[in-house]
Amino acid sequence: MNIVQPPPLSPELIARFKAIVGEKYAVTDEADIAPYVTEERNLFHGHSPLILRPGSTVEVSAICKLATEHRIALVPQGGNTGLVGGQTPHHGEVVISMRRMDRIREVDTASNTMTCEAGVILQNAQQRAADADRLFPLSLGAEGSCTIGGNLSTNAGGTAALAYGVAREMALGLEVVLADGRILNDLSKLKKDNTGYDLRNLFIGAEGTLGIITAATLKLFPKPRAVESAFVGLKSPADALKLLEISRDEAAGSLTSFELLADIAVDFSVRHGIDVRHPLADRYPWYVLMELSSSRDDARATLEAILGRGMEDGIVDDAVIAANLSQRSGFWKLRDEMSAAQKPEGGSIKHDVSVPVAAVPDFIAEANAAVVKLIPGARPVPFGHLGDGNIHYNVSQPAGGDTADFMARWHEVNAVVFAIVLRMGGSISAEHGIGVLKRDELPEVKDKVAIELMRSIKAMLDPLGIMNPGKVL
Amino acid sequence: MNIVQPPPLSPELIARFKAIVGEKYAVTDEADIAPYVTEERNLFHGHSPLILRPGSTVEVSAICKLATEHRIALVPQGGNTGLVGGQTPHHGEVVISMRRMDRIREVDTASNTMTCEAGVILQNAQQRAADADRLFPLSLGAEGSCTIGGNLSTNAGGTAALAYGVAREMALGLEVVLADGRILNDLSKLKKDNTGYDLRNLFIGAEGTLGIITAATLKLFPKPRAVESAFVGLKSPADALKLLEISRDEAAGSLTSFELLADIAVDFSVRHGIDVRHPLADRYPWYVLMELSSSRDDARATLEAILGRGMEDGIVDDAVIAANLSQRSGFWKLRDEMSAAQKPEGGSIKHDVSVPVAAVPDFIAEANAAVVKLIPGARPVPFGHLGDGNIHYNVSQPAGGDTADFMARWHEVNAVVFAIVLRMGGSISAEHGIGVLKRDELPEVKDKVAIELMRSIKAMLDPLGIMNPGKVL
Numbered sequence: 018m019n020i021v022q023p024p025p026l027s028p029e030l031i032a033r034f035k036a037i038v039g040e041k042y043a044v045t046d047e048a049d050i051a052p053y054v055t056e057e058r059n060l061f062h063g064h065s066p067l068i069l070r071p072g073s074t075v076e077v078s079a080i081c082k083l084a085t086e087h088r089i090a091l092v093p094q095g096g097n098t099g100l101v102g103g104q105t106p107h108h109g110e111v112v113i114s115m116r117r118m119d120r121i122r123e124v125d126t127a128s129n130t131m132t133c134e135a136g137v138i139l140q141n142a143q144q145r146a147a148d149a150d151r152l153f154p155l156s157l158g159a160e161g162s163c164t165i166g167g168n169l170s171t172n173a174g175g176t177a178a179l180a181y182g183v184a185r186e187m188a189l190g191l192e193v194v195l196a197d198g199r200i201l202n203d204l205s206k207l208k209k210d211n212t213g214y215d216l217r218n219l220f221i222g223a224e225g226t227l228g229i230i231t232a233a234t235l236k237l238f239p240k241p242r243a244v245e246s247a248f249v250g251l252k253s254p255a256d257a258l259k260l261l262e263i264s265r266d267e268a269a270g271s272l273t274s275f276e277l278l279a280d281i282a283v284d285f286s287v288r289h290g291i292d293v294r295h296p297l298a299d300r301y302p303w304y305v306l307m308e309l310s311s312s313r314d315d316a317r318a319t320l321e322a323i324l325g326r327g328m329e330d331g332i333v334d335d336a337v338i339a340a341n342l343s344q345r346s347g348f349w350k351l352r353d354e355m356s357a358a359q360k361p362e363g364g365s366i367k368h369d370v371s372v373p374v375a376a377v378p379d380f381i382a383e384a385n386a387a388v389v390k391l392i393p394g395a396r397p398v399p400f401g402h403l404g405d406g407n408i409h410y411n412v413s414q415p416a417g418g419d420t421a422d423f424m425a426r427w428h429e430v431n432a433v434v435f436a437i438v439l440r441m442g443g444s445i446s447a448e449h450g451i452g453v454l455k456r457d458e459l460p461e462v463k464d465k466v467a468i469e470l471m472r473s474i475k476a477m478l479d480p481l482g483i484m485n486p487g488k489v490l
Numbered sequence: 491m492n493i494v495q496p497p498p499l500s501p502e503l504i505a506r507f508k509a510i511v512g513e514k515y516a517v518t519d520e521a522d523i524a525p526y527v528t529e530e531r532n533l534f535h536g537h538s539p540l541i542l543r544p545g546s547t548v549e550v551s552a553i554c555k556l557a558t559e560h561r562i563a564l565v566p567q568g569g570n571t572g573l574v575g576g577q578t579p580h581h582g583e584v585v586i587s588m589r590r591m592d593r594i595r596e597v598d599t600a601s602n603t604m605t606c607e608a609g610v611i612l613q614n615a616q617q618r619a620a621d622a623d624r625l626f627p628l629s630l631g632a633e634g635s636c637t638i639g640g641n642l643s644t645n646a647g648g649t650a651a652l653a654y655g656v657a658r659e660m661a662l663g664l665e666v667v668l669a670d671g672r673i674l675n676d677l678s679k680l681k682k683d684n685t686g687y688d689l690r691n692l693f694i695g696a697e698g699t700l701g702i703i704t705a706a707t708l709k710l711f712p713k714p715r716a717v718e719s720a721f722v723g724l725k726s727p728a729d730a731l732k733l734l735e736i737s738r739d740e741a742a743g744s745l746t747s748f749e750l751l752a753d754i755a756v757d758f759s760v761r762h763g764i765d766v767r768h769p770l771a772d773r774y775p776w777y778v779l780m781e782l783s784s785s786r787d788d789a790r791a792t793l794e795a796i797l798g799r800g801m802e803d804g805i806v807d808d809a810v811i812a813a814n815l816s817q818r819s820g821f822w823k824l825r826d827e828m829s830a831a832q833k834p835e836g837g838s839i840k841h842d843v844s845v846p847v848a849a850v851p852d853f854i855a856e857a858n859a860a861v862v863k864l865i866p867g868a869r870p871v872p873f874g875h876l877g878d879g880n881i882h883y884n885v886s887q888p889a890g891g892d893t894a895d896f897m898a899r900w901h902e903v904n905a906v907v908f909a910i911v912l913r914m915g916g917s918i919s920a921e922h923g924i925g926v927l928k929r930d931e932l933p934e935v936k937d938k939v940a941i942e943l944m945r946s947i948k949a950m951l952d953p954l955g956i957m958n959p960g961k962v963l
Binding site for chain 1: 598600601602603644645647651653655656658659668672673674675676678679680681682683684685686687688689691692694695696700711712714738739740741742743744784785786788792844845846847848849875878879880915916917918919920921922923924928932935936937939940941942943944946947950951962963
């Protein structure tokens with residue numbers, strides 16, 4: 018898609034936008050704008066004349082109406098933690114930062130729902146659910162700063178998707194402001210509602226290109242009585258897959274996380290993470306971080322049964338069960354630091370792919386071979402959610418090599434990895450989305466009719482192309 | 491919506507449609523057409539010059555192309571078990587019966603998926619999963635004749651939605667033929683795929699008005715090791731709600747069914763059902779049929795703990811746990827016969843509503859009072875899925891009264907019941923859909939912008955209005 022560089026906003030129009038949110042909540046100073054137009058990895062740099070920080074759905078609606086009237090392009094933004102450049106104003110668009118809309122409108126423990134505005138930080142939503150003796154299970158590395166609106170717009174996955182599903186499956190209803198300012202009120206608390214077409218799933222995962230999610234009714238779950246975690250050393254992804262089968266057989270729905278970690282990923286995290294320690298005495302080629310959550314007090318016994326069967330079958334070489342909350346946090350800290358810990362090792366070319374669960378071992382083996390053949394010395398750092406078939410297949414530059422040279426080969430490496438993914442019936446974006454990072458690859462990997470339908474939907478909901486232009490399509 | 495009566499099909503056009511599926515699979519004889527244009531309750535009667543029984547997706551595509559070319563309206567049909575007239579050709583449309591497409595294309599136990607064509611009977615899908623030591627959990631009264639395509643097109647709910655979700659949540663991917671004959675191939679096996687807009691949820695629950703689902707990739711689950719059922723007598727829906735809370739607390743995700751049944755519903759079923767027996771020695775005002783499914787062997791102990799707490803708290807008056815499979819089948823037979831058993835009692839005005847779970851007791855009390863005030867002697871027969879807030883709020887005519895007089899007040903009764911539902915933030919169609927039965931009420935109960943969006947989607951995907959016209963919108 019060609020993006021036409023928008024003309025500079027007239028001072029008069031800026032004043033009208035400002036008037037909607039109030040002077041105090043309109044950012045025009047370059048230094049104040051900076052945090053909204055760059056992201057933490059420094060991979061994407063945008064620019065914008067104006068950041069608007071609306072405080073209500075009505076203000077968002079007024080902004081969209083004015084933008085429609087004057088064909089002003091908008092980029093909605095939550096916690097600015099996205100990994101594919103979806104939240105960045107690459108072409109000087111006006112940014113709508115949703116962070117001020119951070120009210121939890123209602124917690125309904127009888128119906129097990131919670132209604133959050135888009136700007137609620139994920140961790141705050143989790144905490145509020147916990148305070149009400151409930152669980153809001155969405156959990157990911159950026160939970161301290163990402164927002165519910167961003168989580169839904171990107172259909173976030175995370176570490177609990179195995180048992181609870183992705184963000185899409187946690188939303189019962191949405192409130193959405195459309196490009197022309199109309200407000201869709203679909204904040205249902207109902208688990209079953211077959212009155213017409215499903216609208217919420219159109220906006221979930223659309224990365225802000227079809228409208229702006231301003232609030233959502235989220236599902237709450239019973240708070241588990243017992244949570245037990247183990248860190249397991251093993252020989253191969255194939256053995257991890259066998260352990261997953263055993264775990265499902267023993268624990269079924271109470272298996273809430275099953276993360277596969279390559280030794281090099283753990284090593285980076287231990288060496289570069291702050292306060293990260295290796296949970297096992299020895300190193301193993303692969304590890305699994307697994308967690309069981311149960312409403313009964315049997316999680317520990319089940320976990321021990323799983324590990325016992327794994328040892329009997331010769332697939333578990335060593336394992337440690339977290340003895341207390343602090344040890345459990347330690348396991349997760351190691352996992353959460355994994356992305357950041359790649360930075361000190363130089364350039365990293367990242368992939369967020371999924372393949373059918375059974376194909377993960379072959380995928381990793383084939384991708385490793387192909388990447389190292391392409392760039393001798395390149396260091397694959399695969400880790401991720403084995404239970405969902407979702408691997409963060411990252412590749413660090415050869416030790417001591419030139420970073421710029423390596424990073425220049427991003428698309429070459431992508432091509433090699435994506436070819437294997439597609440051959441296996443996989444997805445080139447399992448949970449991070451398309452944004453700008455994978456926009457140009459999308460038509461090559463997606464069903465032709467699917468792309469046509471996506472374009473029709475975009476044209477229907479955003480005929481002027483002002484909603485997050487140049488993203489996804 | 492005004493439906494223009496289509497002109498009679500020319501013999502030449504009939505011959506061209508026949509040529510697509512083959513003479514053998516085109517039905518034109520009036521007697522042979524009859525079963526496709528009426529439904530079992532005799533509530534809807536349609537007519538059609540031609541029933542087409544395609545054997546492949548390519549044939550469905552060719553039918554749609556020809557229909558687009560000549561603006562011929564089509565009604566897709568599965569097992570013809572729908573309850574809102576969605577599958578009936580009310581205006582002489584051509585019917586596409588999907589029942590011949592009944593191949594299970596693949597069962598993948600490693601990825602826990604099953605790819606079924608639209609015409610696969612639900613019970614056959616369940617059986618095939620069971621043969622592979624897996625569970626396909628969708629389950630409803632009509633499972634012996636309804637089809638996967640119909641289940642998805644109507645987003646069926648059923649008795650296991652509490653734990654496993656509705657049909658929407660069981661589909662990972664779809665194959666769909668669009669109105670113009672294009673084939674959308676989105677038969678993904680992936681649990682996580684964030685490459686663009688969500689397309690499958692547009693077609694799921696659209697009741698065949700946006701395209702024809704020809705195949706689906708469905709999720710499989712571990713087969714539970716232990717299933718335990720109890721039939722419980724209690725005083726009120728409020729006590730049933732308390733028992734639900736206790737059950738969730740003790741059993742969490744292993745609580746797979748929680749059906750609330752009014753005494754009169756049970757009584758009808760016992761009196762009019764074949765081989766139906768009352769599970770308890772005495773009668774109680776209300777009953778709960780509950781079921782636990784567990785991967786561990788603890789379901790019986792958990793069920794006993796739940797019932798024990800219920801008795802201690804004075805909310806369970808009597809209960810029996812199924813001692814064997816035959817007793818368990820007996821409980822479900824009583825439940826499954828409940829709809830049919832209303833017929834011998836004369837006219838029945840039906841509602842398939844949902845309200846927030848916590849509001850169910852108030853809803854039933856208020857609806858009962860309002861209905862009896864409107865029609866003295868009318869007999870409310872509420873039953874349904876309490877855990878989903880989904881009540882089949884049916885009303886039988888006064889004993890010995892005139893059936894036609896009573897049935898003539900269908901919309902009056904609807905209006906009274908729906909007003910209460912809407913006041914409580916509920917839905918007038920929880921799981922059966924809109925079809926023609928509730929089409930005219932939809933704009934009155936739905937958000938205005940939602941209706942506008944639905945119309946835009948319809949116009950985008952079916953600009954000629956040939957796909958199941960007059961349904962939903």
